[in-house]
Amino acid sequence: MSVKKLAVIGEGRMGSGIAQHIAACGIPVVLDGISEQSVSNALGMIEKNYARNVEKGRMSEEEKGRALENITITSKLEDTADCEFIIECVYEDAQLKTGIFAKLNEICPESTIFASNTSAIPISTLANGCGRPDRLVGTHFFNPAPVMKLVEIVRGFKTSDETLNTAKQLVAELGKVGVVVSDTPGFLVNRLMHAFRNEALICLQEGVATMEDIDTAVELGLGHPMGPFALNDFAGLDIGLSAAATLYDNFKDPKWRPNLMVKKLVEAGDLGRKTGKGWYDYTSGKKELRTDIHF
Numbered sequence: 419m420s421v422k423k424l425a426v427i428g429e430g431r432m433g434s435g436i437a438q439h440i441a442a443c444g445i446p447v448v449l450d451g452i453s454e455q456s457v458s459n460a461l462g463m464i465e466k467n468y469a470r471n472v473e474k475g476r477m478s479e480e481e482k483g484r485a486l487e488n489i490t491i492t493s494k495l496e497d498t499a500d501c502e503f504i505i506e507c508v509y510e511d512a513q514l515k516t517g518i519f520a521k522l523n524e525i526c527p528e529s530t531i532f533a534s535n536t537s538a539i540p541i542s543t544l545a546n547g548c549g550r551p552d553r554l555v556g557t558h559f560f561n562p563a564p565v566m567k568l569v570e571i572v573r574g575f576k577t578s579d580e581t582l583n584t585a586k587q588l589v590a591e592l593g594k595v596g597v598v599v600s601d602t603p604g605f606l607v608n609r610l611m612h613a614f615r616n617e618a619l620i621c622l623q624e625g626v627a628t629m630e631d632i633d634t635a636v637e638l639g640l641g642h643p644m645g646p647f648a649l650n651d652f653a654g655l656d657i658g659l660s661a662a663a664t665l666y667d668n669f670k671d672p673k674w675r676p677n678l679m680v681k682k683l684v685e686a687g688d689l690g691r692k693t694g695k696g697w698y699d700y701t702s703g704k705k706e707l708r709t710d711i712h713f
């Protein structure tokens with residue numbers, strides 16, 4: 419089945435990026451956020467991103483106009499009731515996410531498919547209380563969502579064939595490459611990435627190299643666009659810490675235990691680029707080393 423109208427819940431980095439991409443692909447999308455002000459700020463950011471794409475010749479002025487017409491913003495969950503496929507993109511918190519699915523279950527017709535963009539929480543955990551576990555699927559986009567090609571399509575314990583096939587078709591219609599993965603904590607990419615990041619943290623703690631040299635080595639030696647510390651700042655340290663906690667809680671294997679340096683940064687509110695400081699300091703507009711923190 420081709421999806422005619424979508425909704426995205428959560429106007430943060432991922433939610434606004436996914437809505438931006440859906441609208442540019444010609445599909446109407448309702449973007450729901452926590453308040454009128456914050457969702458209107460998110461729309462302003464989307465408009466700026468389209469304008470940059472026009473400047474760079476990636477889209478025409480007319481395409482920008484049509485894409486913007488495809489976006490409706492709201493802060494009322496009820497306004498998503500006529501959407502056939504709803505992608506939840508709120509904070510990485512299982513209780514918050516299941517609460518939203520429970521409310522959506524009351525608002526939406528039985529046929530509506532629910533999807534989660536969770537980084538690591540098993541879909542089967544989120545299915546508890548959603549009222550339609552067969553119509554819940556993981557669609558894990560990557561950051562920045564308009565650019566990154568991969569979407570992990572996560573099949574939960576009770577996800578039906580029909581739901582999985584609709585998700586696969588939607589992902590293809592959005593010009594992305596879907597990889598179906600089973601419902602395991604961290605799924606595939608984040609499980610691999612956390613193993614890699616954990617080793618980088620151990621190397622830092624053992625004094626194998628400095629943080630900036632580890633990032634440089636990974637960029638130049640492995641060809642990654644960003645080293646593990648810069649990537650952690652880009653994605654958000656809070657998101658990374660929550661994903662690590664999900665891996666640890668589920669597997670109970672010490673190799674996944676959340677790192678105390680990351681915990682200190684998150685507790686201090688230094689969440690990476692989005693707050694101006696994380697492993698690095700971005701407050702001057704450039705990526706600079708920090709001298710104000712002591713682990």
Ligand SMILES: NC(=O)c1ccc[n+]([C@@H]2O[C@H](COP(=O)([O-])OP(=O)(O)OC[C@H]3O[C@@H](n4cnc5c(N)ncnc54)[C@H](O)[C@@H]3O)[C@@H](O)[C@H]2O)c1
Binds near residue numbers: 536
């Ligand atoms: N940042 C990444 O690199 C990345 C990549 C892939 C997946 N994810 C996942 O995507 C999800 C969102 O991450 P993010 O980076 O966009 O986080 P973010 O902190 O940028 O945004 C979260 C948004 O959720 C909104 N929100 C909270 N409660 C809400 C509610 N009840 N109704 C509507 N909106 C609500 C907040 O206002 C905020 O804008 C998380 O599950 C995360 O794990 C993140």
